[in-house]
Amino acid sequence: MSWYRAADWGWWTRRKLADLGHASRLMVRLVGMLGVSLRRWRLVVDQVHFLGNHSLAIIAVSGLFVGFVLGLQGYYTLQRYGSSSALGLLVALSLVRELGPVVSALLFAGRAGTSLTAEIGLMKAGEQLSAMDLMAVDPVQRILAPRFWAGVLAMPVLAAVFSAVGIMGAWVVGVVMIGVDAGSFWGQMQSGVDVWKDVGNGVLKSLVFGITVTFVALYQGHEAQPTPEGVSRATTQTVVVASLAVLGLDFVLTALMFSL
Amino acid sequence: MHTSPLVLAKDLCFGYGERRILDGVSFEVPRGKVTALMGASGGGKTTVLRLISGQYRAQSGQLLFDGQDVGALAQPALYLARRRMGMLFQFGALFTDLSVFDNVAFPLREHTDLGEELIRDVVLMKLQAVGLRGARDLMPSEVSGGMARRVALARAMALDPELIMYDEPFAGLDPISLGTAARLIRQLNDSLGLTSIIVSHDLEETFRIADQVIILANGRIAAQGTPDQVRQSADPLVHQFVTAAPDGPVRFHHPGPDVASDFGISAPRQPRGRA
Numbered sequence: 001m002s003w004y005r006a007a008d009w010g011w012w013t014r015r016k017l018a019d020l021g022h023a024s025r026l027m028v029r030l031v032g033m034l035g036v037s038l039r040r041w042r043l044v045v046d047q048v049h050f051l052g053n054h055s056l057a058i059i060a061v062s063g064l065f066v067g068f069v070l071g072l073q074g075y076y077t078l079q080r081y082g083s084s085s086a087l088g089l090l091v092a093l094s095l096v097r098e099l100g101p102v103v104s105a106l107l108f109a110g111r112a113g114t115s116l117t118a119e120i121g122l123m124k125a126g127e128q129l130s131a132m133d134l135m136a137v138d139p140v141q142r143i144l145a146p147r148f149w150a151g152v153l154a155m156p157v158l159a160a161v162f163s164a165v166g167i168m169g170a171w172v173v174g175v176v177m178i179g180v181d182a183g184s185f186w187g188q189m190q191s192g193v194d195v196w197k198d199v200g201n202g203v204l205k206s207l208v209f210g211i212t213v214t215f216v217a218l219y220q221g222h223e224a225q226p227t228p229e230g231v232s233r234a235t236t237q238t239v240v241v242a243s244l245a246v247l248g249l250d251f252v253l254t255a256l257m258f259s260l
Numbered sequence: 261m262h263t264s265p266l267v268l269a270k271d272l273c274f275g276y277g278e279r280r281i282l283d284g285v286s287f288e289v290p291r292g293k294v295t296a297l298m299g300a301s302g303g304g305k306t307t308v309l310r311l312i313s314g315q316y317r318a319q320s321g322q323l324l325f326d327g328q329d330v331g332a333l334a335q336p337a338l339y340l341a342r343r344r345m346g347m348l349f350q351f352g353a354l355f356t357d358l359s360v361f362d363n364v365a366f367p368l369r370e371h372t373d374l375g376e377e378l379i380r381d382v383v384l385m386k387l388q389a390v391g392l393r394g395a396r397d398l399m400p401s402e403v404s405g406g407m408a409r410r411v412a413l414a415r416a417m418a419l420d421p422e423l424i425m426y427d428e429p430f431a432g433l434d435p436i437s438l439g440t441a442a443r444l445i446r447q448l449n450d451s452l453g454l455t456s457i458i459v460s461h462d463l464e465e466t467f468r469i470a471d472q473v474i475i476l477a478n479g480r481i482a483a484q485g486t487p488d489q490v491r492q493s494a495d496p497l498v499h500q501f502v503t504a505a506p507d508g509p510v511r512f513h514h515p516g517p518d519v520a521s522d523f524g525i526s527a528p529r530q531p532r533g534r535a
Contacts, residue, residue: 126356127350131353133315134342135343135371136339137371
């Protein structure tokens with residue numbers, strides 16, 4: 001495309017609008033298939049296992065290290081103001097409201113999103129989706145919808161695991177290694193973290209991120225060119241688009257949540 | 261018993277962008293017969309299969325499957341029609357995460373309420389018909405190309421369709437697998453009372469098992485009839501095709517600039533006469 005030619009801009013705009021139309025139609029279909037997916041619950045459970053359980057290790061290990069770092073950084077910053085007893089509160093709020101949903105969504109995009117895109121893209125390249133369609137089985141209903149709802153369900157659970165393990169990591173560094181008082185660590189956390197405003201907002205964010213990441217991954221796989229290069233490009237696109245969407249949406253959601 | 265053709269194409273036109281693939285193609289596929297669609301690569305044979313199965317819609321003309329205009333069907337009606345069709349893809353298109361058994365059981369589990377006991381019996385019967393009952397527990401990655409196509413054939417037959425379409429069933433097969441596949445197509449067609457459409461480039465095997473041959477060229481039907489009638493055709497394009505001649509109406513070289521200009525060779529000079 002040449003940036004100085006109006007015709008190219010027109011062509012590019014039309015193509016992007018068509019892509020947006022395709023994506024919107026697919027999203028509406030997937031959301032409308034909640035009932036069908038619930039009736040065939042077994043398919044969703046299999047995918048929750050595939051997407052969720054297989055992402056647990058990376059989520060837990062990352063959560064632990066993020067917790068270690070938060071514990072250290074938080075302690076040395078709070079110590080300057082003589083409020084190291086608020087370490088538990090600082091760590092819990094950072095993880096539950098922000099880092100838990102965002103970092104676990106980014107990891108989910110890299111771990112499960114890429115695998116979803118590659119799986120769907122390769123099924124398309126191997127004519128498996130066409131074969132299914134010709135057997136009068138709707139591939140969107142049979143393949144995409146269970147994966148979509150599984151991703152939406154798995155994401156908040158993974159974010160919760162990330163936050164819980166992160167808090168444990170901060171406890172190890174802050175309380176066990178540095179010597180912050182355990183009572184104030186847990187007590188301040190208990191009194192300062194609100195179930196609805198803080199935990200609720202975190203869960204809401206992770207649900208939105210779950211929808212976003214899983215949808216981007218499925219859409220990229222479904223629309224991939226059925227060639228090795230096409231699948232590879234779609235997999236890369238999943239990480240790039242999903243990560244940017246998560247970070248952008250995080251800002252929008254945070255702004256909305258503080259303004260309400 | 262029906263006497264009307266199972267598939268009837270009337271003046272079909274189809275193209276991709278500016279490129280016309282089918283230009284007013286009309287033919288019929290009689291019930292219970294094996295019809296072969298042949299022609300040069302890119303001639304629209306696979307497109308015809310996709311039009312019959314409703315994956316593509318004709319830009320003009322009609323494609324009737326048992327009297328129903330496939331192009332005018334909404335998805336639920338199209339899916340009902342597709343349950344009466346089976347399609348064998350060039351490389352089988354088996355579901356790679358399912359075993360041979362589960363691949364064949366897939367359409368039964370999706371479309372019927374049969375119990376697992378009954379599904380097991382039906383699947384084993386279908387696998388027996390293609391000679392692969394013993395391979396039921398293998399994964400698609402563990403079977404050869406020829407076996408994969410036979411599994412796909414068993415899967416295509418699982419719902420006892422009336423029409424089976426084969427897209428290049430002989431491509432890349434060794435002579436033994438090729439002979440087996442051809443025999444199987446004919447036997448299954450006759451013993452199960454099916455109607456078969458084969459898209460193939462393999463002249464010998466296809467002519468041996470087909471009742472009717474349709475040759476597509478340049479978006480139109482170049483010849484149509486029994487294998488013998490097609491062999492005798494006086495049409496130069498059909499003659500080139502059945503004799504596998506490298507040059508003829510279908511040129512060996514793709515159109516392009518002439519050799520001299522491509523290689524920068526100037527026209528040879530005329531020899532000068534001696535003074």
